[in-house]
Amino acid sequence: MADLTNGQANGQNGTDGRANGHSQPSLPILIIGSGSTGLALAQGLRQAGIRCIVFEKQPSSARERDWNMGLHWGAPALKSVMPEDMWSRIQSVQVDPSEPTKAQDTLSFVRGDTGETMVAVPVSYFYRLRRSKLRELLAQGVDIQYNKRLCDISYAEGGRSVTAHFVDGSQATGSILIGADGARSTTRRLLLGPDTASINRLPYAATFVQQKFPKEQALYLRKFHPLYLASAHPDNRFAFFGMHDAADPEDPSSWTFFFYISWPSSLEEQDATADWTDAQRLAQQKEFAKTFCDPWKSAYEWTSDDTPVWYMGLTDWDPLREGHRWDNHDGLVTMVGDAVHPMTYQRGQGLNHSITDANNLRDALIKIHQGADRKEAVTAFEDEMIARAGKEVQESTANSRLLHDWDKVTLSPFYNNGLGRN
Template sequence: MGDYGERSMTPNVASSVIIIGSGCTGLAIAHGLRKAGIPVVVCEKNAAVFSPGERDWNMGLHWGVPILKSLIPDYAAAQLQSVQVDPNTPTKPVDSLAFLNGQTGEVMVAPEIPNFHRLRRSKLRALLAKDLDIRWNKRLKNLVFEDDNSSVIAVFEDGEHITGRLIIGADGARSTVRKLLLGPEIAPSTRLPYSATFVQAKYTHEQALFLRSFHPLYIAAPHPDGYFAFFGLQDAPDADKPEGWTFFFYISWNASLEQQTTERVTFGNKERLAQVKRKSKGYCEPWKSAFEWVPEDQPAWYFDLTVWDPSLPDHQWDTRNGRVTLAGDAAHPMTYQRGQGLNHSITDAGKLVEAITTEAKLATAIEKYEAEMKTRAGEEVKLSVLNTTMLHDWAKVMESPVFKAGLQKNK
């Protein structure tokens, strides 16, 4: 094992590895290190694993499933079914994802997806948070690298200092760790000229059955007008009560950066929903009815599409002799239309734990991990941008990466 072992520590030192962020990536890393007997503490800026009013969504995990299962405890792996959007229906060995012509409803392609898990983020995080040392309300303020070249201090806004051998930034697309490493000019994600508005909604018994009849989990549709749409299940706690099911759906479109900035200032929820409802009128089912049936005051959320490529020359950070690194969305936020984000994040977790537990020196382990991660994830970030661009250009849709390769891992 690497040279991260315990040493003489002050009383407030809790671990040799400090993970910033209690998202799925950070929690998976924490479990993997804990399995290897490495002391680890997770520091989370929020007060709980899921706070009231916090946005929840679902994520696709497919080729990354074996990696996640290798990191987490057996009891958690056995409970993955319970944190899926439909906990009542066993995962199929092979499923298919239909892409429809958004205007006509015709199936354009339907690639097969082995081991397709559709996971609720809040429930997955709650499952993975068990048995870990998590410090809540810990908002990172600064990193201080000690002169001994082997320790680092995480400084939090509440005044607490925690010293460790390694800090892992797994704190999401707006990573504070990334900002501290690279500065406010380089660290921010790159905005793309695309926007999306999301809705989560419940319906009547009959409406819910109709909407889910198109696919029990997930369908998608580009549109000749340059839109792309997703429709899927968010939560189905009771198989016999469709009126209790929650659906999660969006439409995305080309929007200049200037337009995005203007709408952020001038649009409220009412304007956002009205805008996406207008776009849905030219869509086939289930989007046409799903948007039509929600009331005018239905909550909606909007965000721009952004990326950050860790392989770019000016995006390189100093690990300070293997004392700091990044993982998951903190290292490589990507667009989501090809369903690769969580799979790459969990791969980061597996590769990082493997490097730490097999290399003799921690600096070597971090160097090895980052070399693989930056190449792999950097290629996927670029591919995600290409895929998003082509899905919003009807003349290029059929040649898009997701149409040509489905959700397969980029080779």
């Protein structure tokens, strides 16, 4: 276990550990954040026999919100960090475990007002995973410490160790610290300062709905595609409709659908409507949906006015931007996933890049464990990740902008390249 005390952390006095610039091999790796990325990395390290501890700011594994994510070109990376018996259960974490993942599938991108197919996007082994189920699967066998909110990071003299300090006064010392703590990462803020690390707000917003329907309505709505449907509307709006949870494949009334309409929304508008209620958010979505084709038009019409929703403005943070490279303290600290490359979601790339980060960092940490230079291995990992995922941050943001501009929809990466890797 890591040192979770209120006193001096192990190794801070510089009296033990290996030569200058090398971590103590007996110390665990510290992972901040128990999202899909942090847990995937922890599983990869667990399979490699490298001790790690995950620290999560929430008081338990339960989360207020749940959503689903597309996994496609990143699937081999997820398989790589999982034990074989765990990967064999990947079907169980899909939005509909009874719907087999196809070797080849086609996702339709339709015109929002007429339903006319604009482009058919080919995709191989497209997994639609529920976040909560994926996290539950990846958490198995992992040491997770809950209610641990990071507030500071300190480094032992000579680079022997790194210590995470938590709001509750406890601390943990490890060989390397990895921030996997999401789009508004505390790790990123501590490494770069609050201004540079601040999330970049974009002039687009979306309101998300999760809803069950009576049997006949559910069957009607699902006939458009069993998992996923997207559209662009001439009113400069983008929409998504999909399955979130097919609790009982034989009982359509048990199915939960997940859908939203996103639209251009200035930062001024976002600020002015910050205090809107769920009812106001849903009413706005219902008004948008009146000019949409089905399934959106009927789904919103059939959704009760008091249905809870959640709203968010779109954001990103580009690690390729000048001034955004952090000091990794000779390889003692780094970041992965949304902590370092949060991106817009209309092109469905976030999970794929994040899991790839976990796979690649796992490989780098194995090399360090085997004696490779820590700074060189971590920096090489970061160089690849920043180039790969930073490009995707830029492309995903450009994609979101083009999808909300009817005159330029056909120029968007999603329209031209589908879900393929950039």
